[in-house]
Amino acid sequence: MMRLVAYALTAAVLLLFAGTANAATLFDPALRFRMLPTEHFTIYFHKGEERLAGRLAVIAEETWRILERPLGVMPPRRTQVVLADQTELANGYATPLPFDTIVIYTVSPSGSEFVFGDWLRLAFTHEFTHIVHLDRSEGWARVVRSVFGRTPFAFPNIFLPTWQIEGLATYEESAITGDGRLHAGDFRAIVGEAARLHELEPLDRVNGGLTDWPGGGAAYAYGLGFHEYLVERFGAERLAVLAGATARRLPYTASRAFQRVYGQSLGSLWRQYEGSLGGGAAASPPETNVNVTRVTRQGFSVSGPRFDRFTCQGCPPEILYSASNPDGFPALYRVALDGSAPRRVTTRYLGSTTASGRGVVYFDQMEVRRNGGVYSDLYALSRADGRVRQLTSEARLLHPDLSPDGETLVCVQNRPGQRDLVLVRLKPDTTEALKPHTTEALKPDATGNAARRKPRPADAIRTLISEPDTQFDLPKWSPDGRTVAVERHRSGAMPEIVLVDVATKSLRVIAADAGTRFVMPAWRPDAGAIVAAVAPGEATFNLFEILVDGSSARQLTHGAGAIWPDVSPDGTTIVFAGYTTGGYDVFTMPYPEGDTATVRTPIVDPERVDLQPPRRATLSESPGVSAFDYSPLATLRPTSWTPVVEAGGDQVRVGAASGGSDVLGYHAYAADATWLVSGSAGAPTPNGASPDWQASYAYDRWRPTLYAAASSATSFFTGPATDAGTPTAATRARSRATARPCAPRGRRSRAARTATRSAESTASPQA
Numbered sequence: 001m002m003r004l005v006a007y008a009l010t011a012a013v014l015l016l017f018a019g020t021a022n023a024a025t026l027f028d029p030a031l032r033f034r035m036l037p038t039e040h041f042t043i044y045f046h047k048g049e050e051r052l053a054g055r056l057a058v059i060a061e062e063t064w065r066i067l068e069r070p071l072g073v074m075p076p077r078r079t080q081v082v083l084a085d086q087t088e089l090a091n092g093y094a095t096p097l098p099f100d101t102i103v104i105y106t107v108s109p110s111g112s113e114f115v116f117g118d119w120l121r122l123a124f125t126h127e128f129t130h131i132v133h134l135d136r137s138e139g140w141a142r143v144v145r146s147v148f149g150r151t152p153f154a155f156p157n158i159f160l161p162t163w164q165i166e167g168l169a170t171y172e173e174s175a176i177t178g179d180g181r182l183h184a185g186d187f188r189a190i191v192g193e194a195a196r197l198h199e200l201e202p203l204d205r206v207n208g209g210l211t212d213w214p215g216g217g218a219a220y221a222y223g224l225g226f227h228e229y230l231v232e233r234f235g236a237e238r239l240a241v242l243a244g245a246t247a248r249r250l251p252y253t254a255s256r257a258f259q260r261v262y263g264q265s266l267g268s269l270w271r272q273y274e275g276s277l278g279g280g281a282a283a284s285p286p287e288t289n290v291n292v293t294r295v296t297r298q299g300f301s302v303s304g305p306r307f308d309r310f311t312c313q314g315c316p317p318e319i320l321y322s323a324s325n326p327d328g329f330p331a332l333y334r335v336a337l338d339g340s341a342p343r344r345v346t347t348r349y350l351g352s353t354t355a356s357g358r359g360v361v362y363f364d365q366m367e368v369r370r371n372g373g374v375y376s377d378l379y380a381l382s383r384a385d386g387r388v389r390q391l392t393s394e395a396r397l398l399h400p401d402l403s404p405d406g407e408t409l410v411c412v413q414n415r416p417g418q419r420d421l422v423l424v425r426l427k428p429d430t431t432e433a434l435k436p437h438t439t440e441a442l443k444p445d446a447t448g449n450a451a452r453r454k455p456r457p458a459d460a461i462r463t464l465i466s467e468p469d470t471q472f473d474l475p476k477w478s479p480d481g482r483t484v485a486v487e488r489h490r491s492g493a494m495p496e497i498v499l500v501d502v503a504t505k506s507l508r509v510i511a512a513d514a515g516t517r518f519v520m521p522a523w524r525p526d527a528g529a530i531v532a533a534v535a536p537g538e539a540t541f542n543l544f545e546i547l548v549d550g551s552s553a554r555q556l557t558h559g560a561g562a563i564w565p566d567v568s569p570d571g572t573t574i575v576f577a578g579y580t581t582g583g584y585d586v587f588t589m590p591y592p593e594g595d596t597a598t599v600r601t602p603i604v605d606p607e608r609v610d611l612q613p614p615r616r617a618t619l620s621e622s623p624g625v626s627a628f629d630y631s632p633l634a635t636l637r638p639t640s641w642t643p644v645v646e647a648g649g650d651q652v653r654v655g656a657a658s659g660g661s662d663v664l665g666y667h668a669y670a671a672d673a674t675w676l677v678s679g680s681a682g683a684p685t686p687n688g689a690s691p692d693w694q695a696s697y698a699y700d701r702w703r704p705t706l707y708a709a710a711s712s713a714t715s716f717f718t719g720p721a722t723d724a725g726t727p728t729a730a731t732r733a734r735s736r737a738t739a740r741p742c743a744p745r746g747r748r749s750r751a752a753r754t755a756t757r758s759a760e761s762t763a764s765p766q767a
Contacts, residue, residue, distance in 0.1 A: 026103075026665035028086040028373035029701045033630040033664060040064045040075070044630065044663065045083045048416035051468070052083055052106055052120065053627070059121050060128070066176055067125075067132050072240025075132045076100045080635060080663045081124075085416045086373040088366055088398060089350070092123050094130035096155055098639040101663060102127045107414050110473040111487055111495025111519040112186070112533060112541065112563055116179040118491055126173040126180075133168055134158050139248035149640030157243070159251035161207045162216075167223020168239065175236070181224060185540035186561050189579055190214050190221040193560045195277035199581050203270050211326050213300055213583040229273040234262060292557075292578070292589045295335055296342055299582035300325035304353040305575045306566045308334070308361075310383075317568060319575050320345070320354045320361065321586055332363060332381070337573075337588065346381055346388055350374075353474065355402035355409060359383050362391075362409060364398045371703055378409070378424065395461060397424065399474050404481040412472045412486075413461070419471040421464045421486055421500065465500060465507065474520050475500075478527050485521040485530055497521050497532055497546065510550040517541075520564055525571040531556065533563040533576075543576060556592055567591065632662035636669075644672055651714075652677045655691060664701075671695040676714070704743030711736050 027033075031046040036053050041060045045053035064075050079100040090109035094102045104127065108119040116122045134157045137145045145154035152158065157165070174182030181187040194200045201210065206222045214221060230238065238261055245257035258266040296302065305321035316338040323342075324330040330349055335342040351365035361381040366374050376398045378391040396414040403410070409424040465472065467490070475486040482502060489495040496512035497519075510530065511518040517535040524531060527548065534544040534553075541563050543556040561579030568575070571591060578587040638658040646653040655674030661667060673691040694711035712735045 025370075025372040025700055025703075027082070027084055028370050029703075030370060030373075031084065031086060033082075034627045035630055035634075036627040040077060041079050041081050042634070043081045043083065045627075046085070049083050049085060049106065050627075052417045056081065056083065056104075056120060056124065059118075059124055063121075063125055063128050063176070067128060067172075070172060070175065070236060070240060071129070071132045071243055072237075073132065073136060073244070075128070076135050079128070079131055082663060085414075086375075088376045088396065088414055089374060090119065090123075092127050094127040094134070096131060096135045096150070096158065097152060098150055098660060099635060099663075100131050100135055102131060106416060108419065108471045108489070110471070111489045111517050114179070114181060114187075115184045115494075115517065115538075116177075117493055118177075118179075122173055122177050122179055125176050126169045129169040129172040130165065133165070133243055136243060136247035138244055141248060148642070149638070151640040151642065153251070156249050156251060156254065157247050160246060160254055162219040163206050163223035163226070164246075164254075165223075166219045167225075167227045168243070170220050170224040171227040171231070171239075175231075181220070182228065183538050185535055185538050186563075186579070187221065188225075188538070189540045189560050190217065191225050191277065193579065193581050195274070197581055200274055200277070203267070213581070215300070215326070225277070226270065226273050229276055230262070230269070238262065292559075292587050294578070295319070295337065295575075295586040295588055296321075296323075296333075297582075297585060298323050298325055298327075298342070299580070299585060302577045302584040302586055303564055304351075305564055305577055305586045306354055306356070307568045307573075307575060309356050309569055310358050317573070319586060319588075320356065321577075322348055322352055322354075322363075324350075325583070332361075335586065346386065351376070351398075353399045353401070355400045357402055357406050362400050362402060364400055364411070369394060376414075378411070392424075392461075397422070397461075400424070401476050403477050404479060410464070410475045410477060410484050412475065413463075415466075418466070418468055419473065420466040421472040421475060421484070423462045423464055423502075425460050425462070427460075464502065465505060476521055476523055478523055479525060480527060483527075485523060487519050487521060495519050497530060499548065508550075510548055511546045511553070518546075522565045522567055524567055525569060531565045531567055531574065533565060540579070543574065554594075557589070562587075630664070632664070632667050635663040636660055636667060644674055646674055653692060666701040667697070667699060669695070669697045704741035706739075706741055708739040709737070 033044045033046050034053075036043040036045065036057060038057050038061055041057070041064075043053050043056055043060070060079075060081060068074055079102060082101070082103045083106050084103060085106045087105050088107055090105060090107050090113070092102065092104040094100075102124070104120070104123050106120070114122065134155060136157055137154050138156075141154050141156050144151070148154065170181055174180030191200070201212075201218055201222065205212075206218045208219065210216070210218050227239065242257060242261045245261055246254040249257055255266045258264065258269060262269060264272075301324040303322050305319050308318045308320050311318045316336045318334055318336045320332065320334055322330065323333055329347050332345045332348040332351075332354065333342045334345050345361075348363060349365045349367065351363050353364065355362040360383065363379055363381065364376050365379060366376045369375050375394050375396050377393060377395055378397050378400055379388050380391055381388050397411045398414070398419075400409045400411045402408075407426055409426060411422055411424055413420045413422045464484070469491040471489040473487040473489070473495075475484045477484060484500045484502060486498060486500060487495050488498045488507075494512075494514065495517050497510050499508045499510055500506070501508075511532065511534075513536075515537050518532055519535075519541075520533045521530045522532070524545070529548060530546045531543055532546055533541040534555075535541045540561045542558060543562045543565050544553045545556055546553040556574070557576070557578075559578060561584075562576045563584075564577040566575050567573070568591075573588055574591055575586065575588050577584045638660045641656050641658040644653075644655045644657050646655075653674035653676055655672060657670070657672035659668070659670030661669070671693070672695075673693040675691045692711075692713045694709065694713075696707070696709040698708075699706040712733065715732050715734070
């Protein structure tokens with residue numbers, strides 16, 4: 001049977017919720033959510049997020065009032081906002097379909113990403129800009145929306161190119177908060193360096209599908225720059241006019257709105273934007289780093305280069321680092337400083353740093369849990385046989401560094417709203433090389449995953465420093481094992497470098513400034529100084545040497561970007577990840593001799609007393625706030641319907657389809673019904689009040705997914721011959737009900753047991 005109008009909504013629901021059991025659920029099923037309604041929002045949060053939910057309730061209402069002005073329209077009356085602490089990746093997304101929804105993963109990024117004093121405010125501002133922008137329906141689209149509801153065709157702005165959608169939100173995140181990527185020199189270098197070297201990406205490649213660096217980031221970087229150019233030249237109020245103009249255009253024709261709003265075509269404006277880059281600061285080359293050697297040419301994302309302190313005697317120095325690019329799986333690599341090519345050590349999913357032991361290399365990586373969460377754990381790579389074993393399970397540990405005595409790892413551990421500094425005590429066997437042919441379960445399992453050991457006992461992980469609304473990152477042991485240098489990022493401030501006395505837990509700030517980001521500390525071997533990545537103001541990151549008494553600092557690199565420093569054991573060489581127009585790669589340079597011309601004094605009091613961050617009210621202390629257990633009913637109702645026309649099999653039917661799902665994706669359903677308009681000549685006509693119909697439902701919180709469907713359909717066919725030998729026309733009505741659990745088996749297949757019940761009846765004309 002051919003369908004003239006597809007079941008768009010029905011198909012979308014079934015594909016999303018009942019298609020393949022291998023697809024991840026929206027949220028970790030172990031999380032138990034609650035609901036917090038405000039005037040314009042419903043906030044969904046789980047245990048441990050009470051403080052964050054209370055903060056977001058205030059942030060959301062403030063942002064609702066602020067965004068009315070720059071986008072020229074009143075924001076939606078109600079938006080669903082989900083806070084989920086289920087990943088180590090700082091991210092979020094927003095969609096107006098089937099209802100206005102924002103999801104924010106609450107973990108904060110490290111201080112080397114973005115410029116922010118309050119990650120929750122920055123992330124929400126970006127995502128709510130999407131909601132206000134994409135929810136608009138003007139002109140013909142408003143009429144369609146009033147008839148069919150929240151169908152995708154009624155939202156013209158969702159069909160805009162990605163650079164326009166993300167560029168506007170990235171610009172507004174900075175214009176509203178004063179932070180964000182507009183003020184991050186490392187992010188602006190993506191376009192700035194490309195302009196300086198005449199390697200700008202053309203508009204058609206920025207539109208999407210770019211596999212070269214910066215990949216999907218091009219839409220954000222170029223989109224931000226273009227919107228900044230439009231504001232500086234024509235004024236911010238034109239952005240609101242443009243958003244309204246595109247909201248009344250037919251899908252994929254919105255580029256013509258630029259002519260109406262700005263008096264010039266999009267192509268002309270884009271060329272002028274590119275020309276403005278050539279005449280600005282980007283045209284001036286950065287100062288050249290002296291004696292810098294490029295070690296790798298992999299590009300894209302290179303992170304955590306560190307000297308291997310246990311290379312063989314007489315061998316050239318080797319560097320361990322992680323790389324991720326479109327050419328293969330993310331992996332841990334090793335490269336020698338003798339000009340040889342990098343060698344892949346093992347696959348590594350989304351980790352950054354390594355900790356070298358005599359017989360073992362420790363690292364962190366992430367793994368999907370319960371088909372929804374993405375959590376980081378510690379792993380150990382044997383130098384003897386190259387096998388990898390898992391040390392912790394769902395401990396959410398990142399950035400390990402090994403103590404000089406080889407007995408303790410210092411790491412950071414994610415918790416809702418904060419990232420703590422912790423110590424992990426290693427068992428004796430984890431510091432020794434693994435023996436070949438051991439009887440322990442060290443080989444990969446049947447799915448190809450690294451073999452797992454019993455998780456570390458709880459007492460093996462000890463919290464060193466824990467502060468509410470504070471993120472610690474990238475700790476490093478001092479050469480004597482008594483002190484840890486670590487990046488600390490408190491809410492409302494820029495990241496700073498602090499020293500932690502492990503015995504007393506006292507902290508001392510050695511580098512802090514209200515307008516500067518200090519990140520990624522690395523010790524000089526004599527423990528007299530720290531080498532860190534520093535971004536003053538809106539400049540990109542470069543390496544600075546900071547004396548441990550906080551008295552002075554000097555700049556070591558002068559380039560387009562330098563992060564992830566490490567100093568060789570003999571103190572003669574620095575390795576770092578340097579920026580190029582192809583992404584980041586590994587570079588080395590001799591440790592510079594003292595140069596008084598580059599000495600400056602950081603804005604930090606060497607005697608600064610470590611103060612506690614301001615206490616924020618919890619949910620229970622917020623006046624007028626009342627939370628209750630999650631109920632799916634509020635978001636389960638259908639928000640749109642789709643007309644259906646079926647033709648074929650000697651019949652024409654018309655009807656409607658609809659469906660829905662709750663905001664957490666636990667429940668999803670779809671249904672349609674059609675009525676006969678014309679049927680086979682001479683065949684019995686079914687009751688006109690009885691439609692053909694089908695309905696389906698999926699419950700997708702836990703595995704296996706529970707799926708049920710029922711249908712009733714009418715068909716016409718040739719029946720027995722009459723006495724005259726001519727065939728008769730017959731009508732068959734068939735009902736069917738199906739129920740089955742769907743669960744993944746292995747990595748690629750799906751196993752399901754199906755229970756089906758069918759009933760049918762056939763009617764023929766009376767002889």
